[in-house]
Amino acid sequence: MPDSHLTTEFRPRARLLQLLGDQLIANPRLAVFELVKNAYDADATHVSIVFEKINTRDARIVIEDNGTGMSETTIKNIWLVPGHDHREQQRLQNKRTEKGRLPLGEKGVGRFAVHKLGDKIKLITREEGHDECTVEIDWAKLTNVPMLHDAKVEIFTHATPNIFKNSSGTRIELSKLRESRWGRREIRNLYRQIVSISSPFGKDRDDFIVEFSVPDQPSWIVDLPDVEHILSQAPWRYSFALENGTFSFEYSFRGVPGVRVEPRTLTGTGERLKLPLRSDWDANLDSTSTQSKVVADQKTTAGIGTVKGHFYAFDRDRSVMSQFANASGIKMLLDEGGGVRVYRDGIRVYNYGESEDDWLGLDLRRVQNPTMKLSRNIMFGAIELELADSAGLREKTNREGFVENQAYARLRAIVLGALADFETHRFRDKEAIRKSTLSLTERRAERLTQPLENLRSALANKGLEREFAPILARIQADYQELQESSLRVGVSGLGLAVVFHEVEHGVRTLYGALEAGASPDSVLLQAKELMRVLDGFSELLRKGERKRNSLKKLIQRSREVSSVRFRNHDVKLVCPILEDENDGPFGVFAFGLVLGAITNLLDNAFYWLRVRWVTPLVEGEKVRKIYIGVDEDESGNPQIIVADNGPGLDADPEELTRAFVSTRPEGMGLGLYYANMVMELNEGTLSFPDPLDLDLPPEFDGAVIAMTFKRG
Incomplete structure (x- = not known):
């Protein structure tokens, strides 16, 4: 044919x-x-x-x-x-x-x-x-x-x-x-x-x-709830704009009826927006993407245009929510419409902000850090974009959000960065509310027994007691062992009181989640996280004996452990003591624990240097620098000084050494907390001296941290 x-x-x-x-x-x-x-x-x-x-x-x-x-x-x-x-x-x-x-x-x-x-x-x-x-x-x-x-x-x-x-x-x-x-x-x-x-x-x-x-x-x-009326009652409000790489924000805490915490406001203009680090959600970004940076610049909004946002947050703790006359309406709005929506030219992009779409992963962030992070059922937000400037964001054919390309990944990073800034400011007022309401309604806050009994009762009412019993028994046993161990090794109660409070607060949080109708799987995950926290601190107490050690050898080992990171981040280490032939000075501490603490301090410094110095080299010279040296306090106790030329501390040091408090987007808030706890366990202190009180090279105008040891 x-x-x-x-x-x-x-x-x-x-x-x-x-x-x-x-x-x-x-x-x-x-x-x-x-x-x-x-x-x-x-x-x-x-x-x-x-x-x-x-x-x-x-x-x-x-x-x-x-x-x-x-x-x-x-x-x-x-x-x-x-x-x-x-x-x-x-x-x-x-x-x-x-x-x-x-x-x-x-x-x-x-x-x-x-x-x-x-x-x-x-x-x-x-x-x-x-x-x-x-x-x-x-x-x-x-x-x-x-x-x-x-x-x-x-x-x-x-x-x-x-x-x-x-x-x-x-x-x-x-x-x-x-x-x-x-x-x-x-x-x-x-x-x-x-x-x-x-x-x-x-x-x-x-x-x-x-x-x-x-x-x-x-x-x-x-x-159905009136959105405008309910949002007008939100204790926390936050608006932001990112335009041509410049970040501005307005933060407002309006106060809660019946709770004696003073309102306050903050504004920032000409700021730099810190972005979350690369993670699983930004797999669409290539190796040259601007998202490898930790601060936003003009390229971050390419194909997106100016990004504006509004966040409103509530506190669903019973003692706080009960102060609102229409508490049921607030809960209904948050349950049915909580989350962050997206609008272009004032018209909504479906389905961001719907119950089945947690596009920012807010609920998972909250599970990982319930003390500080915001979940969808306690906040309402809106992101505003201009259609003419956001050509890089293309809607899917099925009308369910944007195509998940690089522009979308950068938009998500921008929103998460702004949200992290909001959470940092909100945490201060949230803690003030907690202390105020606890003094009125929960005077058992420093004890674990009653909160555990309440939690067991709630689990029994929901038929979950058998499944949770082993975990609760482990939490109680570890808590008691931690108390006994701290007394046995003679640890100061100042630092461990924070640990005990966090555990007790965690148990009450589990109880509140059950009462609010959270899924058993979510509560179980939080319970296991709490158990791991306790395990970690128990291990901390058992790990290594305190003895006389050389601070110089400790610094030398710290440099060896982090040498690869110094190279990868283009950071110059200035460390005069390593050029000295002597081994001193000496202090009494557990070598491994303090080595871990210094590693955490360096981790923070590497991040903040990237925030201030987006370009690591100027005329071939490294501009990112970290100083590690030794000094003595007024009593003659030896100190290790860790300083950098980053942007400096942007929060009260007392707040930063608390568990789960972080000004880094997606930060867990455990680095300085761990370092402070290690120094407590070694009968030393972690402090934040004024650079002018130390003999530092003048270029180290960023964060300065002193680790003071017991003389050996």
Whole structure:
């Protein structure tokens, strides 16, 4: 048989359009959301959504807007053409509507949301200066024809308008609904999503209003929380902006009714935003990405533009929440709408901030550090972007967030960095509240027995006592051993009191999580973390005997342990004592423990040097420097001085030596805490002297830390 050549074409089946509606739009709620966004693109200022005769055979959804509407030509050449790119071209050409809007749509598939909702569709629309048009689609009939080109759609024009007599607009009537039952929960969730389509912080909030009604079940949506009213009561507020690499913020603690903690405010302009270090979530970043830096610069916002944000935080501790008159409304908002949403040009990007999407990993951060970090159920946030400047952020075809590319990873890093700054400021006021409320309601705070009994009772009520019993027994045993060991080795109670408090606070946190309805798996994970903390401190007490050791040899060993890191971070070590032939001075300490403490201090210094000196070399010379030397205090006790030329301490040293307190994004807050505890265990001290009181080279104007030992 001779060779032949055939030219043919794709022959899509008629059912393809219905499949597009099903597969490209994740769920019916998102389909309604997409139709509202279409109204925004049509320059509408008002959209109404009505669910009529809900949960009956005659149920229908009616969506009507006062936008520009469509002519017969537009329906034929754009609305009925899948994948038409006219919106994308408008955006690329920066062609704005009369109201100054750039279109949100870009792929030409959002209109298929109608096919996700109902099998019968009636479109009524009118463009100013044109006849009113009607299009009716019945999928039961259309899918009976085999090929798409056989699926004919009729467009009826009316010289005398029936709906839009004196204006333009579009009305979509959907019947034979594909979601057979819209229950109270689904309607409430949809209502919450629809009313959140416009940013609560936008400048022109009256420019786009969406109304939602269920005439047959009006009570389903009347008791939903008023977001604006509840946010006005938030004890903590934080706003920020990152523009051209410059970071500014406003922090406000308004106080809590009935709790005697003074309000305070902070502002920062011209700051540098610290970014979280690379981790599993930024796998999309290549090795040359700006995210390898620890501070944001102009390149960090490439393809993103200016990033603005607003965070509101609450305290769900019973003694605090009970001070609010509408505590139930606050809890409802946080449970159903807590988290961080994203808006572009004031219109929400779905599904950030929904219960099923923890795009920032807030809940995991909270589990890892419950003392300081914010989870979704105690905060509400919004990120604002400009559509024209954020071309690097492209929405997924299924309308569930951005494509997870490098621009998205950098956006996430920016938000987490700002959130970490907020958490640092909030922690101070949170601790003041805790101390105030404990003095009133929990005078047993320094004892573990009663909190453990409360926790066991709560576990028994939920049928979880058997599963948790071994862990609770271990926690109690380790706690008692830690107390006895500290007395046996003669450790000062000052440092260990902090440990005991953290353990007791951890047990109360577990109890509070159970009472608030947290999942057993989450509580179990927190319990195991608490057990590991205790294990670590027990090991700390058992690890090595104190004896007379050379400070010079300790410094020498510290340099050897960290030599690779000095090279990798381009840091110059200045250490005069290593050039001395003598072995002294000497102190009494456990060598291994103090070596670990110095390693933690160096770890902090390496990070903060990268914050101040983004470029490690200037004219071939290293500008990042660390000093390690020896000195004596006023009593003649030997000291190791660790100093750097970084930005210096940006918080009260007393706060930084507490467990889980960190000003580093994603920092666990255990480095200085560990170092301070080690010095306590060795009958020494960790202090933060004034550089002017020491004989330091003048370039070391950053953090200065002194480790003072008992004379040997």
